[in-house]
Amino acid sequence: MDSGCAAPAQEATPDDFDTRGQVVIAGTVTAGGQPLPNAYVRLLNADGEFAGEVQASEQGEFRFYAAAGKWTVRALHAKGTGEAAVETDAPKLYRVSVSV
Helix, strand or coil, X not given: CCCCCCCCCCCCCCCCCCCCCCEEEEEEEEECCXXXXXXXXXXXXXXXXXXXXXXXXXXXXXXXXXXXXXXEEEEEECCEEEEXXXXXXXXXXXXXXXXX
């Protein structure tokens, strides 16, 4: 039975992705320079508070819809943890890579 609580399946976000007027934070989780599949990726606000979580795709891809502000993207995997900061302002696509 599907509870409806799962995050949507993650997929690659092309450079010409239509953000539909929203702030979109997207990228890839890597380890040793290679995409890292199935990492848990968290979005934290400027205060370090949890804002959302997705599981990266088999290609290490993730995507969040956010608001303008300062964000931290944190990836957690059995191979380690990594994070990257991103500051957003206008609605558009913001790319971030997280190395574990």
